[in-house]
Amino acid sequence: MILAVVLIVIVVGSVVFHFLNPWMLTELASHWGSMDAMLHISFLITGIVFVAVTLFMAVAIIRYRHREGQRARFQPDNRKLEWWLISATTVGIVALLAPGLVVYSDFTRVPSNAMEVEVFGEQWRYSYRYPGPDGVLGYADIRHIGAGNPLGLDPTDPMAMDDVVVHDDVLRLPVDRPVRMMLRSKDVLHGFFVPQFRAKMDMVPGMVTHFWFTPTRTGRFEVLCTQHCGLAHYNMRSHVEVMEQDEFDAWLREQETFGQSLAAADNDEAPDDLVAMGRSLADSEGCLACHSVDGSRRVGPTWLNLYGSEVTLADGSTVTADEPYLRRSIQEPGAQVTAGFSPVMPAYSFDQDEMEALLAYIRSLSEDADQE
């Protein structure tokens, strides 16, 4: 009897919770309202079944709970009822599936006027690429990745020359224009998800995946990784800024193209500036994915003001972050782990010049701070 009451409370409570809880969908910012509609249809149909089944149980328990002398009815089956139930279920399933597949076929068909934008994922940050005036993303492969070419664009592909690479910055999209996101990954599986856009897709190394949507309102939204990609998966994030078309065009025009940055790199070949070389090395080797240079906490300790500071190690002892310490931490990361961080950094072996450059860069991050 208590059970029947509890079941009724669960039904009523669940329905009330559904309508009153504050954690429903975020405000839609893409044209995928049809996905939201499908979600609500699903809630409606399954909600009816849930209420019906649970209330039926409650009534059955109230009416047929054991009393002295009670007998159950011997009823092996009931063909008519079962056919009826199977039919009703099938109708319900079709009601869910048919509109769902219609919407899905929209999802699989990218409009021909969609703008292509590339998202490039690596542990644990996003970069972006725009096709430039020719509207075509140039060929890229991770084999071409190197200093000054973090996304691995093919330097011999003319289509790549006008591409605009956005590294360590937000994704900008024009409003009301279909966009086809081309997804690539440098290392492991990642996901690209903006809750307000609804659509998402995994990013798979070795292939290009894609999905499309049309942003429908301007604003700044968060980009999250939705496919477990290692230790800092939870912290792999970025932002997308949806803006008016002319604003977007103006911004894009100002950006340096890949061709321009190649030419610039050719001009000052072999940067004699040790710090600049260190920075580019830290970027291309992926150091900056874990070590911030602005003091924010990522997977590893920040490099801002690291040099010369007192570091508390996992075993409680302290050590000064001088050059030998940094050198050792790069070559044998597991030896002296900073308290509060996981020992996940792989060992790196740089040659003498590279190491000097890297250390110079790290040192510069402290000196700059001192001067300010």
Place this chain on the structure above:
Amino acid sequence: MAYVPSADAHAHDEPQSFVTKYIWSQDHKVIAIQYSLTAIAVGVVALVLSGLMRIQLGMPETDLVDASAYYQFMTLHGMIMVVYLLTALFLGGFGNYLIPLMVGARDMVFPYVNMLSYWFYLLSVLVLMASFFVPGGPTGAGWTLYPPQAITGGTPGAGWGILTMLVSLAIFIVAATMGGLNYVTTVLQARTRGMTLMRMPLTVWGIFIASIMALLAFPALLVAAIMMFLDATLGTSFFMPAIIAMGREMPHEGGSPLLFQHLFWFFGHPEVYIVALPAFGLVSDLISTHARKNIFGYHMMVWAIVIIGVLSFFVWAHHMYVSGMNLAFGFFFAISTLVIAVPTAIKVYNWILTLWQADIHLTVPMLFAMGFLVTFVVGGLTGLFLGNVVVDIPLADTYFVVAHFHMVMGVAPILVVFGAIYHWFPKVTGRMMNDTLGQLHFWITFLGTYAIFFPMHYLGVMGMPRRYYAYEDYAFIPQSAHDLNTFITYAALAVGVAQALFLYNMFWSAFYGRPSGGNPWRATSLEWQTPDTPPKHGNWGEKLPEVHRWAYDYNVPGVEQDFIPQTEPRPDSGPPHDRQHHAGEGRS
């Protein structure tokens, strides 16, 4: 190899020494208990891990676990619950104990292989536990072990941890195969006189079909595990494309991470039903027995199990709608997935129709069965969201998925496990479990898990991604969601602690419980008709039982007693003699 007596007349000789009786035992009942206790022990580990994860999610300020420990706990929790607890408990525990007793056999047909199966299982568990102590700790790749990240440096335990996990899985698969071989062959070959396939209790049907599925599905995991092992150790490129991980080029080229996902889910989805089908079977028998009514639509129930078993091999890629596979596959897998809802719905209808016009005894096993129904209905219905490809796209990899699969293949089967343990405990030990503690355990577990997982769906609808160590500074996640997370953690800890009631009850009752007699629930199926309780080695004494009817003769019209055991002969053959029931004549 141990010899199975082929003639009825010979009862088994009891093994004499403690070691042969309880350690190197070939008796299916002892092996079942070994399997169950090991699975429960490893389940406690998984429970503790989930508690630690919940503390991090609900109270991040405690700083109890760091990110790498969090991912390791998450992985181990998932893998243990799905494989080492539920699969092992349903097939190795319940399958081992109940199949021979329910079909009227003296033992499994290959007792020696059965014993080996347990020892391999134990070995796999020990290897798994050893991964806590290898350099770098256990793998933190998530229970799906997706490459490349499972074997690249940015994931905790990417060296030793993942290799230990793969080895442990391979050993487990060997154990499961040896077990499955026994369960299938026993059901096919060792049924007693009169036990036709369509007279078997649904428990046997569920475990039988699940065992066949395990035989077909686990090789997919084995193939995937071997290939990943080679990728990690010899540098092959089955799954590994050319990548630059943590700033270093890896020595791979051209491999396909999606190939792993296909193989994994070709195992992984049937695996869901390998856990669910035994639960379906067990719960059918619990409901029928405690509602004192035949299971409604028995034939339909059997066919539903078979159809679900077959269909479950054609739906795997619904786990991969947003994996980057060819989008056209989505149409096929959405349809096949939603088709599977029909036989599943039939089972739910038949369970609740069994309650109609019944004589419901709300015993502890029955409470758990009812709890299962509610939980399973919620979990099954949310499955319709995720199976319908376009609804899945926004919900994939969010807390909606977490809530869904915990409801449908976590909590629901676990409630059946509890119900079934309360139900069959008297047969295993000859003693009843304590009723008050059982009721308390049920209410905390049922309401607690509902409070944990029902609201969790809405966090997913909002877009909260799963497998996150922390949710700091996400603008779209309001403070209220963090508060809900804290609430869920309290509920989870309460449920976790409440399991101590169950463990205490189980161990205490095994020694001090009220003696139960041979058939405390007045049930019809064969295992309750053994000459001894607990059944002795060989189960049936001098003579194998003979079966004369199905397992669901409850409240047969005209028969005074409200159940007729399967062994009860019809007064004579042929229909006219059955008429006497209608005349109200009692039976001896």
Place this chain on the structure above:
Amino acid sequence: MSFWVDRSHPERGTIEPSRTGDRWPGPPERPKLAMRGLLVLLVPLTSLFGLLISAYLMRRHMGDWQPLPLPWQVWLSTVLLVLSSAGFEWARRAAAVGWVDDVRRGLLAAGLLALAFLGSQLWAWQQLQQAGLAVATSPSNSFFFLMTGLHALHLVAGLAAWFRTRSVVAGKADPAAVQSMVQLCAWYWHFLLVVWLALFGVLLFVA
């Protein structure tokens, strides 16, 4: 077996009378059980090799695939395995009619041929290694080593059974037991032959 309860006699209080009870084959008997057990075992093995082949076919479509020049030794292996299987068939037929000497000869020949098969496979491996085609050199190599390796492992397990069978035959055991064991070995060998032919065919024709 039907979807519905038998309603032909609605007056019956209980359903589904014992229609098939008389056809009970009796309690399980050892040789028959072992045979059924083996057949059930072939289910996961079929699944294993079938999935391996599916994985091969899927992996083949990736861009970096290069066909593997099969070493000529695999042809020799194939012949050896066919002969080995034939040896077991000979022993099986001899056991069925109780010709113990033929059983012994057949078993010996079959086992030695199986060992020769393994040797030939190893030779093929060595040949590839020498040609600079190691496990990780290219994906088709990896599959070749994986497929042949897994198949060879199962054959080695079969050789353990073969060894036991030989000692049983030598021990002049009861003919029924001999017949059963030889039959099991023969069936397992035929199965491994079919698996090998399937793998070989895939490697040969779908390179």
